[in-house]
Amino acid sequence: MITENNNLAETDEIADLLSSLPKEKSWRSGYVYRYQGFWCPEKQIPAVIAFQKHFLAQKTDTILVTMPKSGTTWLKALAFSVMNRAKYTPSCSPLNSVNPHDLVPFSLPDSIKNSGCRIVCLCRNPFDNFISLWHFACKARPERLGPLLLEEAFDSFCNGLGGFGPFFDHVLGYWRESLERPEEVLFLTYEDMKEDINSQMKRLAEFLGCPFSLEEEADGVVEGITKLCGFSNLKDKEINKTGRSLLYFENKTLFRRGEVGDWVNYLSPEMVDRLNKLMEQKLAGSGLKFKTGL
Numbered sequence: 253m254i255t256e257n258n259n260l261a262e263t264d265e266i267a268d269l270l271s272s273l274p275k276e277k278s279w280r281s282g283y284v285y286r287y288q289g290f291w292c293p294e295k296q297i298p299a300v301i302a303f304q305k306h307f308l309a310q311k312t313d314t315i316l317v318t319m320p321k322s323g324t325t326w327l328k329a330l331a332f333s334v335m336n337r338a339k340y341t342p343s344c345s346p347l348n349s350v351n352p353h354d355l356v357p358f359s360l361p362d363s364i365k366n367s368g369c370r371i372v373c374l375c376r377n378p379f380d381n382f383i384s385l386w387h388f389a390c391k392a393r394p395e396r397l398g399p400l401l402l403e404e405a406f407d408s409f410c411n412g413l414g415g416f417g418p419f420f421d422h423v424l425g426y427w428r429e430s431l432e433r434p435e436e437v438l439f440l441t442y443e444d445m446k447e448d449i450n451s452q453m454k455r456l457a458e459f460l461g462c463p464f465s466l467e468e469e470a471d472g473v474v475e476g477i478t479k480l481c482g483f484s485n486l487k488d489k490e491i492n493k494t495g496r497s498l499l500y501f502e503n504k505t506l507f508r509r510g511e512v513g514d515w516v517n518y519l520s521p522e523m524v525d526r527l528n529k530l531m532e533q534k535l536a537g538s539g540l541k542f543k544t545g546l
């Protein structure tokens with residue numbers, strides 16, 4: 253009974269909270285609400301609150317932080333493989349039959365900041381991140397809402413919506429933390445990983461406290477893991493062609509092109525100009541620069 257009453261009280265609290273927050277139509281269905289500065293889908297707000305209230309981070313935890321469509325699946329595969337390499341060689345890795353999202357769960361609350369645990373943040377240039385988000389939203393959007401126009405989605409992305417935005421607030425928050433607390437926060441970019449995955453993975457392993465030994469390097473362990481977690485290898489696994497993870501997403505939607513610079517095929521010169529100006533303005537003085545593939 254007590255639990256039931258508590259649940260009812262919490263439901264009322266959430267309804268009150270939602271009615272007090274700014275809201276906008278979601279790209280997919282329903283609304284997104286601006287909660288603690290970021291745009292969240294309605295159904296995820298109770299989860300965020302519960303997590304912030306109850307999750308206690310331990311110093312030994314490793315937290316992966318990403319914007320949706322910035323390379324989460326890739327980072328989960330790499331971090332899992334690096335940390336478990338003593339247990340699994342690439343040929344017997346669970347990644348051969350399980351999607352990375354089912355090996356590394358989603359998370360993030362307040363105690364993390366003070367726990368001294370490690371945080372790995374992966375970001376992607378906003379041009380490609382937006383295009384990847386848009387493609388995904390087009391697939392996930394119910395048919396009854398009609399097509400999600402590129403122009404409409406772009407405008408809303410620039411206004412801070414889309415994928416837990418504002419994009420730049422999210423990215424800059426973690427960028428600044430990584431400069432202030434480099435032992436606790438590692439900042440990676442999708443573009444650097446595409447350019448040289450072996451050296452970025454060595455940075456990751458060092459940060460996670462399990463650097464590759466000279467012997468491992470000579471034995472090709474680094475290349476073995478980067479190949480296992482590579483786009484074409486994961487994309488071709490049966491589980492990622494036909495399976496579902498995260499309860500409802502089809503795994504195949506997590507693997508589209510996996511390239512830097514695909515946005516040139518979609519954005520008009522006016523859009524590019526608008527996002528370039530926004531990026532310059534938001535990143536000014538921060539020291540953060542994104543490679544866009546041009």
Ligand SMILES: Nc1ncnc2c1ncn2[C@@H]1O[C@H](COP(=O)(O)OS(=O)(=O)O)[C@@H](OP(=O)(O)O)[C@H]1O
Nearest residue numbers: 320321322323324325326384482483507508509510
């Ligand atoms: N292994 C690997 N290597 C390189 N790139 C990869 C990999 N896995 C997924 N991808 C590309 O990442 C984009 C999906 O982003 P996320 O994994 O963050 O999606 S999600 O937020 O978890 O739903 C999406 O980018 P786009 O192709 O540009 O849409 C995927 O194709």
